[in-house]
Amino acid sequence: MRTTADIFTYKNTSQQERAKGGPLAGKRVVIQPNMCARGWLTDAGSRALEGFIALEDATVVARLREAGAQLAGSARMGELGFGLKGDTGAQAIAAGEADIALITDTMGEARVAAAAHGLFAFKASFGVISRFGLVGLVPSIESWGVLARDLEDIIAVMRAVTGKDENDPSMPDEEPPDLSNIGGPLMKGQTAGVIKECLGGLSVEEVRLFQTGLERLEQAGFTMQEVSFQDFGLFRVVHNVIGSVEASSSAGKYDGVRYGHRASSAKHWNEMYLNTRGESFGTLIKEYLFQGAYFQFENYRAFENACRIRGRLVRDTADLFKNVSVLAFPTRRLGLNAAAATSAREVYDAFSLTLPANITGQPALHVPSFARGPEGDMGMQLAAPRLADAGLLEIGKVLASAMSGAERK
Amino acid sequence: MKYEAVIGLEIHVQLNAATKLFCDCPNRPGDEPNRNTCPVCLWLPGALPKLSREALEKATLACLALNCTIQPESAFDQKVYYYPDLPKGFQLSQHHKPLARNGWIDIIGEDGKQKRLRIHHIHMEEDVAKLVHEMEGRTPVSLVDFNRAGTPLIEIVSEPDMRSPYDAMEYVKALRTQLRYTGSADCSMEQGTLRVDANISLRPFGTDELNTKVEVKNMNSIRNVGDAIAYEIVRQGECLDRDEPIVLHTRLWDPEKRVTMPMRGKFSGPCVPDPSVARIVVTDDWLKDIRRRLPEMPGRKAERFSKEYGLTPEEASNMSQEREISEFFEEVARQGIPPRKAASWITTHLVPALRDRDVTITETPLTSGRFARLLAILETGVINAHAAKEVLLQLLASDRSPDEIVEKGKYRQVSDNSELEAIVDKILADHPSDVDDFRGGNAKVMGFLMGLAMKASGGKANPRLLKEIFTKKLG
Ligand SMILES: [Zn+2]
Numbered sequence: 001m002r003t004t005a006d007i008f009t010y011k012n013t014s015q016q017e018r019a020k021g022g023p024l025a026g027k028r029v030v031i032q033p034n035m036c037a038r039g040w041l042t043d044a045g046s047r048a049l050e051g052f053i054a055l056e057d058a059t060v061v062a063r064l065r066e067a068g069a070q071l072a073g074s075a076r077m078g079e080l081g082f083g084l085k086g087d088t089g090a091q092a093i094a095a096g097e098a099d100i101a102l103i104t105d106t107m108g109e110a111r112v113a114a115a116a117h118g119l120f121a122f123k124a125s126f127g128v129i130s131r132f133g134l135v136g137l138v139p140s141i142e143s144w145g146v147l148a149r150d151l152e153d154i155i156a157v158m159r160a161v162t163g164k165d166e167n168d169p170s171m172p173d174e175e176p177p178d179l180s181n182i183g184g185p186l187m188k189g190q191t192a193g194v195i196k197e198c199l200g201g202l203s204v205e206e207v208r209l210f211q212t213g214l215e216r217l218e219q220a221g222f223t224m225q226e227v228s229f230q231d232f233g234l235f236r237v238v239h240n241v242i243g244s245v246e247a248s249s250s251a252g253k254y255d256g257v258r259y260g261h262r263a264s265s266a267k268h269w270n271e272m273y274l275n276t277r278g279e280s281f282g283t284l285i286k287e288y289l290f291q292g293a294y295f296q297f298e299n300y301r302a303f304e305n306a307c308r309i310r311g312r313l314v315r316d317t318a319d320l321f322k323n324v325s326v327l328a329f330p331t332r333r334l335g336l337n338a339a340a341a342t343s344a345r346e347v348y349d350a351f352s353l354t355l356p357a358n359i360t361g362q363p364a365l366h367v368p369s370f371a372r373g374p375e376g377d378m379g380m381q382l383a384a385p386r387l388a389d390a391g392l393l394e395i396g397k398v399l400a401s402a403m404s405g406a407e408r409k
Numbered sequence: 410m411k412y413e414a415v416i417g418l419e420i421h422v423q424l425n426a427a428t429k430l431f432c433d434c435p436n437r438p439g440d441e442p443n444r445n446t447c448p449v450c451l452w453l454p455g456a457l458p459k460l461s462r463e464a465l466e467k468a469t470l471a472c473l474a475l476n477c478t479i480q481p482e483s484a485f486d487q488k489v490y491y492y493p494d495l496p497k498g499f500q501l502s503q504h505h506k507p508l509a510r511n512g513w514i515d516i517i518g519e520d521g522k523q524k525r526l527r528i529h530h531i532h533m534e535e536d537v538a539k540l541v542h543e544m545e546g547r548t549p550v551s552l553v554d555f556n557r558a559g560t561p562l563i564e565i566v567s568e569p570d571m572r573s574p575y576d577a578m579e580y581v582k583a584l585r586t587q588l589r590y591t592g593s594a595d596c597s598m599e600q601g602t603l604r605v606d607a608n609i610s611l612r613p614f615g616t617d618e619l620n621t622k623v624e625v626k627n628m629n630s631i632r633n634v635g636d637a638i639a640y641e642i643v644r645q646g647e648c649l650d651r652d653e654p655i656v657l658h659t660r661l662w663d664p665e666k667r668v669t670m671p672m673r674g675k676f677s678g679p680c681v682p683d684p685s686v687a688r689i690v691v692t693d694d695w696l697k698d699i700r701r702r703l704p705e706m707p708g709r710k711a712e713r714f715s716k717e718y719g720l721t722p723e724e725a726s727n728m729s730q731e732r733e734i735s736e737f738f739e740e741v742a743r744q745g746i747p748p749r750k751a752a753s754w755i756t757t758h759l760v761p762a763l764r765d766r767d768v769t770i771t772e773t774p775l776t777s778g779r780f781a782r783l784l785a786i787l788e789t790g791v792i793n794a795h796a797a798k799e800v801l802l803q804l805l806a807s808d809r810s811p812d813e814i815v816e817k818g819k820y821r822q823v824s825d826n827s828e829l830e831a832i833v834d835k836i837l838a839d840h841p842s843d844v845d846d847f848r849g850g851n852a853k854v855m856g857f858l859m860g861l862a863m864k865a866s867g868g869k870a871n872p873r874l875l876k877e878i879f880t881k882k883l884g
Contacts, residue, residue, distance in 0.1 A: 135454040140684035252498020
């Protein structure tokens with residue numbers, strides 16, 4: 001059993017927010033130390049940011065406070081948000097320390113962590129939530145993920161944090177999704193598409209489990225449709241190339257000059273950089289940064305190709321939605337423990353089913369217990385077109401009530 | 410063998426916007442170290458860059474002044490390299506999608522003919538921090554001043570159209586004139602707000618090869634640009650004559666020794682698009698609005714001055730090189746002062762006086778009204794040119810009216826015949842041999858005697874009357 005100290009990087013003991021009203025009044029939210037909360041240790045789980053105290057609130061944190069949420073503290077996290085090694089956001093909910101957890105979702109961290117703990121998780125559309133105050137790693141891919149036992153809590157958080165922010169001019173110039181009115185029964189004629197290529201790598205047992213999940217979807221009123229996406233395997237490659245390149249750039253600011261760990265001795269500045277960065281980063285993130293540096297310095301063509309292919313994947317995925325309302329995927333492979341991954345390859349193995357939504361910027365919802373077997377919960381993951389966050393959460397509500405109905409039976 | 414030089418210039422110009430490029434910190438690199446910093450320009454975790462509208466407008470104005478086409482879409486890239494003057498491991502620069510392309514500047518070539526020098530593109534970028542190397546006792550320490558980090562620059566990349574140090578110097582001069590006109594930049598090479606890097610290669614005359622180039626940096630005046638290029642042309646020519654290959658590298662101009670020396674290669678990294686900086690999408694309305702703010706540029710203005718005010722081409726060019734001077738001239742001319750007289754007084758008296766004091770007109774109390782009044786008084790003959798010059802210097806220092814200065818300073822010229830005659834008589838009596846000289850046919854003596862008389866009058870004698878009296882008495 002984990003203790004409180006194992007779960008928190010920073011535990012908030014301030015009583016200030018408790019009395020405040022608002023839509024999130026009384027809800028305890030745990031964030032991650034890569035989200036700035038004024039005065040809190042914000043080290044993104046890395047020695048490279050050792051001792052860095054945030055100067056101001058991230059927009060998301062400020063909006064949560066305004067909505068009355070009680071910030072329980074920040075959990076522990078995988079170094080710089082790459083993968084789930086050492087991540088405790090979902091555990092904070094499981095251990096009763098929080099009702100809601102915010103986790104950056106760069107390749108599916110929020111959804112996969114939720115699957116391991118029987119929670120709902122929602123990854124918002126890219127660009128609808130401000131990234132101001134997020135100590136990011138992969139800016140064009142990472143998104144905010146919200147975990148909770150109760151989907152209503154996720155919806156309440158999404159309402160509080162979604163929308164434009166003058167502090168983040170990189171948000172696309174478009175109307176953010178309207179989340180004000182989510183509810184009602186499932187609209188008739190909804191179709192769930194299943195990409196047959198994504199089932200290719202699964203074991204017989206996994207396919208069988210996922211099929212039971214799909215049957216439940218059918219019972220909830222969905223028409224199922226198999227669709228083909230020849231290039232499904234490219235999502236992972238594209239994510240790896242672009243993600244590692246952006247990570248290598250983002251981590252460039254961790255040089256020990258202004259904050260964070262600095263190597264104790266060096267003969268000149270270059271050696272100071274090398275020693276500092278060598279001592280600051282763990283092996284897993286180092287491997288990822290090396291990959292990115294390789295593409296930046298030695299194989300830029302591969303990066304350009306990945307950017308071009310990404311554009312095609314985004315268009316082709318959008319085309320699929322001409323025929324289906326949502327796409328259904330398993331959330332994770334059974335037997336692959338994302339938290340135990342020790343190499344970049346193992347990290348990518350563990351997130352191969354969730355990362356497509358990060359490449360395309362689509363919203364994705366993980367619904368627990370739809371495809372659960374003796375070996376664990378594969379999870380049912382639904383992805384909707386970008387900016388269709390409200391509709392996806394609405395579907396989630398229908399499935400949640402179908403699920404609780406089934407459990408009552 | 411005879412070689413032809415192929416020269417291209419990369420010029421960094423600091424924009425004089427009030428803030429840095431991506432944050433609200435003051436754009437004042439010279440302040441107390443690290444005073445003008447914030448989470449964005451220190452690149453603290455969680456900060457996001459916010460492009461300054463003013464910097465974008467000033468950059469656009471500069472591009473328009475250099476006849477460039479503003480691109481409908483431009484974007485920032487991360488130029489990746491690690492150095493302590495970079496707070497984030499990359500510099501934000503528009504590598505793949507620059508703000509503007511395809512401009513040009515006209516110069517008068519060495520043959521006296523107009524020569525058009527093309528500009529390949531202009532992009533925006535942020536400046537880096539300043540490193541200060543000091544000794545703490547016997548330990549060398551390097552300090553970083555982030556005041557300059559993130560201040561707005563444009564880089565103007567020419568085509569390799571220049572063929573001589575002369576071309577390069579004229580290009581820099583013309584570019585500086587154009588940019589100063591827009592009010593977007595101060596363009597001082599001495600203060601580092603305009604920095605020139607030259608790319609130089611040689612080829613046999615008559616060919617159109619583009620050979621390996623050498624980059625030369627660290628010239629802090631236009632003359633140094635010319636000298637460094639001239640030196641490099643000779644150096645490379647000697648290498649080629651010895652059959653030594655030219656290798657791509659960077660050299661620093663040493664202004665003391667007047668040579669270029671190779672510098673340690675600075676690693677140049679890749680350029681990756683930055684997803685956190687908003688793309689710049691230019692709308693027609695916005696561009697129209699910026700275009701409206703573009704002033705009449707010096708070339709066109711000089712033509713108009715010739716036509717409207719009857720100035721010679723040289724006078725017109727002098728009156729239009731600097732925007733402030735050109736506007737001052739025009740205001741004076743519009744107050745009824747003969748334009749050529751105004752131009753001549755501005756060139757020979759006002760501009761040198763300003764230069765001596767290292768100020769611009771607006772930094773002095775002088776107005777076009779008071780300057781015009783001074784020239785009007787001079788025109789009426791109340792004061793002579795010598796006195797007018799004295800009054801002008803006082804106008805630069807106080808805001809009293811020219812009339813008041815003339816009265817109080819007793820600058821009125823002496824036009825009283827008897828007073829002047831007395832002076833002349835005394836001089837003639839004191840210099841009998843010179844008088845004989847003159848009468849012997851040496852006309853130059855008149856100038857000498859006039860000078861003595863003017864001096865004796867304290868500079869106030871009416872020169873026309875004085876001459877009449879001398880002529881009469883010596884006749
Ligand atoms: Zn700043």
